[in-house]
Amino acid sequence: MSKFKFSVGPWNVHEGADAFGPPVRESIPLTEKIKKFKEIGFDAVQFHDDDVVPEMNDLSDAAIKQKAKEVKKVLKDNGLGAEFVAPRLWMDPRTIDGGFTSNDPKDRDFAQWRALRSIDIANELGCNKLVLWLAREGTLCYESKDPVLSVNRIIEAINKMLEYDKNIHVLIETKPNEPIDRSFCPTIGHAIALSNKTIDPDRVGALLESAHAILAGLDPANEIAFGLANKKLWSVHLNDQNGIKYDQDKTFGVENLRQAFNQIKVLVENNYGKNGEYVGLDVKAMRTQKIEDSYRHLYNSLKIAKILEDKANKFDYTFQKKCVEERNYEALEMYVLDLIMKG
Numbered sequence: 001m002s003k004f005k006f007s008v009g010p011w012n013v014h015e016g017a018d019a020f021g022p023p024v025r026e027s028i029p030l031t032e033k034i035k036k037f038k039e040i041g042f043d044a045v046q047f048h049d050d051d052v053v054p055e056m057n058d059l060s061d062a063a064i065k066q067k068a069k070e071v072k073k074v075l076k077d078n079g080l081g082a083e084f085v086a087p088r089l090w091m092d093p094r095t096i097d098g099g100f101t102s103n104d105p106k107d108r109d110f111a112q113w114r115a116l117r118s119i120d121i122a123n124e125l126g127c128n129k130l131v132l133w134l135a136r137e138g139t140l141c142y143e144s145k146d147p148v149l150s151v152n153r154i155i156e157a158i159n160k161m162l163e164y165d166k167n168i169h170v171l172i173e174t175k176p177n178e179p180i181d182r183s184f185c186p187t188i189g190h191a192i193a194l195s196n197k198t199i200d201p202d203r204v205g206a207l208l209e210s211a212h213a214i215l216a217g218l219d220p221a222n223e224i225a226f227g228l229a230n231k232k233l234w235s236v237h238l239n240d241q242n243g244i245k246y247d248q249d250k251t252f253g254v255e256n257l258r259q260a261f262n263q264i265k266v267l268v269e270n271n272y273g274k275n276g277e278y279v280g281l282d283v284k285a286m287r288t289q290k291i292e293d294s295y296r297h298l299y300n301s302l303k304i305a306k307i308l309e310d311k312a313n314k315f316d317y318t319f320q321k322k323c324v325e326e327r328n329y330e331a332l333e334m335y336v337l338d339l340i341m342k343g
Ligand code: 3MF
Pocket: 011, 048, 086, 131, 132, 133, 173, 175, 209, 237, 247, 282
């Protein structure tokens, strides 16, 4: 039995489009996805603001809340919680050059409006977490933005969110690049530094995605550990990634099982989840997957995470201590590989 509670986002079951090709699968309605998430074994759903309220740009604040109530009912009927809401700031023509750090004040106002509406939606869904994946808060052309001013603009924007709602917790999902070239907040260390500059650091933390750490050339387990050591790791996006290239969002553990094991191990060792945190997945079906099997990556990721949790619980700390005392890390490595590989 897993001690973790797992969550997933509707964007993880998608139409298969990529930067060079069109959709290859039919869209699946949100309600159907939610039912399926429950059946697969998830406990909660993560949302973009416009997953919940697709037409939100054209609706009044009251109408947005009403739509969110309807989705809350679907969740309730299916016995699922909501983990967080994230403003999808990278899709709109008004955020072509970023939201909070855009050079155009009208764009910055739009980004702020979406962030506050996302807080409204989170409240209707019964969750207190707002995730900021700062997708376009960086530069394509280095000289196009003032980098110091930009960092301060992100802090100012977060301050307005904290002032707007005294209960909301803001989680920065770090990523070094893609779609922008250079992010202003690429790693968990950066997120924590930003948090400390806000008016209420206790309500600003981080979400670590495995693939994003790998893209930064970092070890995801150590990024998780750094967040945990600072009491700032309030969510994760477990997935996998074959080296430093485009973001792949692969099934957890399929590329580097030992690295996956060490992510689960550090979560288990630190009793992650004790304050209600979810183990989130951010895995995408491969483009090649047929529609009838377009949830397979979710089944597989959950299965691998649970097997690795079981193995982390079986980790022999006495043997580890002996190896450390003898400085026999060759023996320790073979032990770890044996533990991971044996059925
Ligand atoms: C991109 C991501 C995003 C975020 C999501 C929620 C589309 O690399 O990881 O997934 O996780 O937008 O913040």
